[in-house]
Every structure is written in structure tokens, then in C-alpha cells.
Amino acid sequence: MQSFLEVADGKRALTEGEKSWVADVREMAYNVEDIIDEFMYRMRREQSGGRLTRLFYKTIHFPKNLWVRHRIATKLQKIKRMIKDIPERSQRYGVDHIEGTSTCHDDQKRWVQNHGESSLFVKDEDLVGIEDDRQLLVRWLTDGEPQRAVISVVGMGGSGKTTLVAKAYKCETVERHFNCCAWITVSQTYDIEDLLRSMIKEFYLATKEKEAVPIDLSTMRYKQLLEILVNYLRPKRYVVVLDDVWSGDLWRDLNVSLPDERNGSRVMLTTRNGDIGSSSFGVKSHVHHLQPLGKKEAWGLFCMKAFSSSSPNRSCPQELKIIALELVEKCKGLPLAIVALGGLMSSKSLESEWSRVCNSLNWHLSNNTELDRMKTILLLSFNDLSYRLKRCFLYCCLFPEDFLIRRKRLIRLWMAEGFVEKIKGITPEEVAEDCLMQLVCRNMLQVVERNPAGRPKSCKMHDLMRELALSTSETEKFCAVYDGQEEASEESTARRLSVQTSD
Ligand SMILES: Nc1ncnc2c1ncn2[C@@H]1O[C@H](COP(=O)(O)OP(=O)(O)OP(=O)(O)O)[C@@H](O)[C@H]1O
Ligand SMILES: [Mg+2]
Incomplete structure (x- = not known):
């Protein structure tokens, strides 16, 4: 299943049928992962301690263990049936192999x-x-x-x-x-x-x-x-x-x-x-x-794009200033985003329209051509990552916006999640650190602090990159983030959940 998902991930431009097939297999892989996790957990408990303790534990818990094993076996049977169903369903709807091209549409x-x-x-x-x-x-x-x-x-x-x-x-x-x-x-x-x-x-x-x-x-x-x-x-x-x-x-x-x-x-x-x-x-x-634009330059560029038609000297009307400053702040000095957002706002003149955009500026949900184009450009970096690196990257959006992610902590979390490949002769920590360095080199994570030897100590995600990661995570059910701004959906079956509060 994992190999299938990796191959499907390398293909772009999947049809709707193929997408839903991939989603089914992904869901199934998650379920299998859960069962294996549960089984391993029970086995380890039985096997921990000395011989006597183990014997004692086994005897005391015998009826319970029997019941647990029976439960796991039933789950496995159910999964086996579902796995058999997937190809049948795909054939019924005429999708029996993944055809998407390996690059984006021409x-x-x-x-x-x-x-x-x-x-x-x-x-x-x-x-x-x-x-x-x-x-x-x-x-x-x-x-x-x-x-x-x-x-x-x-x-x-x-x-x-x-x-x-x-x-x-x-x-x-x-x-x-x-x-x-x-x-x-x-x-x-x-x-x-x-x-x-x-x-x-x-x-x-x-x-x-x-x-x-x-x-x-x-x-x-x-x-x-x-x-x-x-x-x-x-x-x-x-x-x-x-x-x-x-x-x-x-x-x-x-x-x-x-x-x-x-x-x-x-x-x-x-x-x-x-x-x-x-x-x-x-x-x-x-x-x-290249460094991000400074506050003054970012503001200048935004005004130039947003107010070129409404005001001859391209200055921001007083009543819009607070909202406009907030919007520019969200772009974190990235010219592409400032130009896209400025272009979008140039067609809006009412204060109410501006506040609506500002309050709902959930980049990944917006349905706007300018912002869509910006997303396409930023997504190129994500699509270029290997399957493993993609998961490492997506994982980072579980942290709140602007959060300083410590290298050591992130590495341990990735290892615990099983994202880190086993390579002979190299410790998992080193492999994970290499993943981190690759994301840093590709400018997908930004180093905030380094130790005296120049090694990253903490890093963070650019806001827009985080939004993109969030949107992909949601479609792939990789994770869901609730920060109080949106209604939590009860049906969400995301694998990981990050609940963020400000108090
Ligand atoms: N210093 C600047 N002042 C004003 N606008 C800028 C500036 N730098 C970039 N832009 C605008 O930002 C947008 C993106 O810029 P550009 O294409 O140079 O980015 P890039 O780093 O080459 O992106 P990519 O990695 O996709 O190639 C363009 O529309 C450009 O007009
Ligand atoms: Mg370029």
C-alpha cells in the first residue's frame, strides 16, 4: 500500500476517480497502521519485565488478552475484506491503474x-x-x-x-x-x-x-x-x-x-x-x-499594486490603513504574495470588502485566480520533494503560526512518526537531520537560530508555506489544525490533530 501511495504521489493530474481510489487506499493504510500499532503496544506490555513478572502478567491478564487478540483479529478480517473491495470498486468505475502524468499539466x-x-x-x-x-x-x-x-x-x-x-x-x-x-x-x-x-x-x-x-x-x-x-x-x-x-x-x-x-x-x-x-x-x-522585503518596501509595493487606480499618488486611504497593514504583514515580505494580494485588493474599495478579505484570508480556501496562481508557484517546491520529505514538511504545519520549531524536538517527532528511513551505518537522528537540512536548503523552512557551529537550532515555516501545507494536509487527511478560527468538523478523520488556543 505504501509503495502504491508513493507511486501515486509522484503522479500529477489524477482524474477524480483516481483521486478517490488513492484516498481509499490511504485510509486503509492508516487503519492497518493503527492495528499494527495497537498490537505492538500490547505485545510489548506482555514482554516487558523479568521472567516472573511476565508470567504473572500473562496469567492475570489471560482473559483480557484473549479478548484483545480476538478484537484485533476481527479488525484484521474486516480490513482484509475492505482491501479486497477496493480493486473491485475501482474496476467497476473504470479506474484500474493510475495514469496521471509524472509532471503537471502541459x-x-x-x-x-x-x-x-x-x-x-x-x-x-x-x-x-x-x-x-x-x-x-x-x-x-x-x-x-x-x-x-x-x-x-x-x-x-x-x-x-x-x-x-x-x-x-x-x-x-x-x-x-x-x-x-x-x-x-x-x-x-x-x-x-x-x-x-x-x-x-x-x-x-x-x-x-x-x-x-x-x-x-x-x-x-x-x-x-x-x-x-x-x-x-x-x-x-x-x-x-x-x-x-x-x-x-x-x-x-x-x-x-x-x-x-x-x-x-x-x-x-x-x-x-x-x-x-x-x-x-x-x-x-x-x-x-535573497532576503524578504523590509516592512517599508513591502508596504510601498502593496500600495503601488492596490491603489494604483483609485488614488493618483498610490497612497492608502486613512480608513483602510489598519486592515491594509494587517494584510501586508501576512505576506511576510514575499514579493509574489504582496503583488498577488495587492492585485486582488485593487478591485475593492469599500471598507467592508477589505475587512471581509482580511478576516477570511485563509489562503488555502480562497477561490481567487490571483491567489490560485501564487499557490501554484509555491506548490512547485512542495511537489518536487520526495514522498518522505513531503510528510516531514507537512508535519511542521501542526505547529502554530510563527512558532519556533526546535531542531532536536522536530527530529525526535519525525522519528517517532516513522518518517525517517532506516539507512545502514547512519543513525536515525542523522537521517532526520539530513531531511531537515534538505527542507532548509530548499527554502521551505527558515532557520531562525543557529548554534556556534552554524547548525540550525530552531526554524520556522513561512506563513504561506504553512497555509499550503495545511491545505494539502487536509485533503490527504494527514492532519487537521483547530485554532479557534473555524468550526471544528466532527467528521474529520485526520490522522493527527493540533488544537491551538491563545490562552
Ligand atoms: N523587488 C521587487 N519589487 C517589486 N516586485 C517584485 C520584486 N521582486 C519580485 N517582484 C514581483 O514578484 C513576483 C515574483 O518574482 P520573481 O518571478 O522574480 O520570483 P522568483 O523568486 O524568481 O520566483 P520563482 O522561484 O517562482 O522563480 C513577480 O511578479 C515580480 O514582479
Ligand atoms: Mg524565477
């Missing part, structure tokens, strides 16, 4: 890519708090160091990586400094030959002379493409941007195609994964971790 994929590329064209006047970071990148690009260097910009989804890199890439100093340049959007799934083709086209077209792109590019294979690219780049000082990198293998694939002739060429990449950003690539590298 149109969704295209939309995500378009969205990423649109960040290349954000106007200067629409940007806030970018100047210092931009100057730093420009300095790294043009510092005159002859060896080819890699510059990585790392940050969570929607933190403004593409926007920042685009601003540095398109500035005049950089354009003048390099002989040729190319911007490549990589994304989660890529084909190396297609990347090489795009790169050749970009390099050829971006030159001032607009050289003619070799016509038979589409029929060329890897070796020929490589040859063209290397021959083209060798005498030149080039800059190439690899936007939205998800896999560390990319560099291995592309390294040979980007020659280092010690003429000051640069490769710039953006990624959500700090591991990729900080791998040294065997060359000189700089890493820039």
Missing part, C-alpha cells in the same frame, strides 16, 4: 514558465528594494576576474530572484562589458539538447550584428550542438543566465558547453535550492541569498 507548465519569464520585463518604477542587491550582482559580473565564475541567487519561490537577476543582466554596464549574452529558463524538466539549441539561438540573436542562426539547428544532435556553441563562445567574453534551476545535474550537463578561456565570462543562475546554489561547481562562485 498548459500549467507553460503558464508557470511564462510567469517566470514575465519577471524579466517588470518596469523599474514597479520595483522596490532591489538596488543594493542589483549593484552587488553587477559588481560580481564585472569585477575583471579573468576566471569564469558562477553567481547563484538563492531564495524561496516568488522571492524575486528572476526579477533581480533580470535587472542586473539588462543594465547597461553589463551589456557593455560582455561580447555576448543569453538568458535561458531551465525549469523542473528540461532537455539538454533543447537547452543547447535555445542557448545558441539566444547568443546569435543577442549580438548587435544579429548573426544568422544555423538553419538546421532543430535536426542537430548533442555533439554538433556542443561543437557550435563551444566554437562560438571560445573567443568571446560571455554571460549566460540559467533561470530557475532545480537539479544539480544541470551544471554537470552544461559545464563542457561553456568554455573557460580566462576572459572574464560569467554564468548566473537562480534556484530555490541552496544546495545547488552553494555547490562550488569546481570554479569560483558567489552565492547571494
Whole structure:
């Protein structure tokens, strides 16, 4: 069952029938887990203590144990019947194997890519708090160091990586400094030959002379493409941007195609994964971790988006100020969220409408296109996790908003839940710590405190990430959280329950 669930989890775009089949199997797996848990608990009690104690315990509790075993056996029989029923039911409704594709829908994929590329064209006047970071990148690009260097910009989804890199890439100093340049959007799934083709086209077209792109590019294979690219780049000082990198293998694939002739060429990449950003690539590298927008900048950006039509100087009307500040606070400095929320509020002018949104801003429940799009973008990070990491991540939403989660405690809890894989020669604590580090590197958990050796001591979840985790947890019945804001549903059959009160 576990393997089935893992396979189904890797597939996106399941039909409704398939989804309900997966939900049935998940429910069943939970039930089986419960029975095993109960059985183990009883067995351990019988086996604990010395020989005499065990004998005494067994004799005294014999009738009760008999009854318990009978109860467990009945439950098992019932489960066996239900397990037999599942495939029958699936066949009856015409779903007998999971067909979903392993990635998201094609149109969704295209939309995500378009969205990423649109960040290349954000106007200067629409940007806030970018100047210092931009100057730093420009300095790294043009510092005159002859060896080819890699510059990585790392940050969570929607933190403004593409926007920042685009601003540095398109500035005049950089354009003048390099002989040729190319911007490549990589994304989660890529084909190396297609990347090489795009790169050749970009390099050829971006030159001032607009050289003619070799016509038979589409029929060329890897070796020929490589040859063209290397021959083209060798005498030149080039800059190439690899936007939205998800896999560390990319560099291995592309390294040979980007020659280092010690003429000051640069490769710039953006990624959500700090591991990729900080791998040294065997060359000189700089890493820039993007920070959330400060309060002032976040406010400025929100006002710009929310009040552009209603007030000429884009300022917030006095009566809306308190609510607006509260809304901005919820975005925790994430530009993507601020822009989405600002866009949503720009169509609302009444104070009552604003308070309604603010009070019901349960991101995961809202049915709004702008916010849906934001969710899609943030969900990419979640979908990229392995089955185990997904469970570790979802578990973190059981803690209240803004809660400081201690590393040691979290690791123990994950172990107790059975999320941690057994690996020979490594202690479960080390495996769990590795899971934590992976979530941190992928910017899905944020480190708040570190010990003197630089190891995370406590971390927390970004509000929006937590909302997404909550929404997935609810559909998968992984857990439910009651914080007094919503009516507790009596039918909820979630596996874990977190009850949070403020007093
Ligand atoms: N400094 C900024 N000022 C104003 N708007 C910004 C800023 N940074 C980003 N944005 C806006 O936030 C949105 C997301 O930005 P961007 O696409 O650059 O994020 P990203 O980190 O590249 O996301 P992803 O990880 O999905 O690639 C865009 O709509 C962009 O216009
Ligand atoms: Mg991007």
C-alpha cells in the first residue's frame, strides 16, 4: 500500500476517480497502521519485565488478552475484506491503474514558465528594494576576474530572484562589458539538447550584428550542438543566465558547453535550492541569498499594486490603513504574495470588502485566480520533494503560526512518526537531520537560530508555506489544525490533530 501511495504521489493530474481510489487506499493504510500499532503496544506490555513478572502478567491478564487478540483479529478480517473491495470498486468505475502524468499539466507548465519569464520585463518604477542587491550582482559580473565564475541567487519561490537577476543582466554596464549574452529558463524538466539549441539561438540573436542562426539547428544532435556553441563562445567574453534551476545535474550537463578561456565570462543562475546554489561547481562562485522585503518596501509595493487606480499618488486611504497593514504583514515580505494580494485588493474599495478579505484570508480556501496562481508557484517546491520529505514538511504545519520549531524536538517527532528511513551505518537522528537540512536548503523552512557551529537550532515555516501545507494536509487527511478560527468538523478523520488556543 505504501509503495502504491508513493507511486501515486509522484503522479500529477489524477482524474477524480483516481483521486478517490488513492484516498481509499490511504485510509486503509492508516487503519492497518493503527492495528499494527495497537498490537505492538500490547505485545510489548506482555514482554516487558523479568521472567516472573511476565508470567504473572500473562496469567492475570489471560482473559483480557484473549479478548484483545480476538478484537484485533476481527479488525484484521474486516480490513482484509475492505482491501479486497477496493480493486473491485475501482474496476467497476473504470479506474484500474493510475495514469496521471509524472509532471503537471502541459498548459500549467507553460503558464508557470511564462510567469517566470514575465519577471524579466517588470518596469523599474514597479520595483522596490532591489538596488543594493542589483549593484552587488553587477559588481560580481564585472569585477575583471579573468576566471569564469558562477553567481547563484538563492531564495524561496516568488522571492524575486528572476526579477533581480533580470535587472542586473539588462543594465547597461553589463551589456557593455560582455561580447555576448543569453538568458535561458531551465525549469523542473528540461532537455539538454533543447537547452543547447535555445542557448545558441539566444547568443546569435543577442549580438548587435544579429548573426544568422544555423538553419538546421532543430535536426542537430548533442555533439554538433556542443561543437557550435563551444566554437562560438571560445573567443568571446560571455554571460549566460540559467533561470530557475532545480537539479544539480544541470551544471554537470552544461559545464563542457561553456568554455573557460580566462576572459572574464560569467554564468548566473537562480534556484530555490541552496544546495545547488552553494555547490562550488569546481570554479569560483558567489552565492547571494535573497532576503524578504523590509516592512517599508513591502508596504510601498502593496500600495503601488492596490491603489494604483483609485488614488493618483498610490497612497492608502486613512480608513483602510489598519486592515491594509494587517494584510501586508501576512505576506511576510514575499514579493509574489504582496503583488498577488495587492492585485486582488485593487478591485475593492469599500471598507467592508477589505475587512471581509482580511478576516477570511485563509489562503488555502480562497477561490481567487490571483491567489490560485501564487499557490501554484509555491506548490512547485512542495511537489518536487520526495514522498518522505513531503510528510516531514507537512508535519511542521501542526505547529502554530510563527512558532519556533526546535531542531532536536522536530527530529525526535519525525522519528517517532516513522518518517525517517532506516539507512545502514547512519543513525536515525542523522537521517532526520539530513531531511531537515534538505527542507532548509530548499527554502521551505527558515532557520531562525543557529548554534556556534552554524547548525540550525530552531526554524520556522513561512506563513504561506504553512497555509499550503495545511491545505494539502487536509485533503490527504494527514492532519487537521483547530485554532479557534473555524468550526471544528466532527467528521474529520485526520490522522493527527493540533488544537491551538491563545490562552
Ligand atoms: N523587488 C521587487 N519589487 C517589486 N516586485 C517584485 C520584486 N521582486 C519580485 N517582484 C514581483 O514578484 C513576483 C515574483 O518574482 P520573481 O518571478 O522574480 O520570483 P522568483 O523568486 O524568481 O520566483 P520563482 O522561484 O517562482 O522563480 C513577480 O511578479 C515580480 O514582479
Ligand atoms: Mg524565477
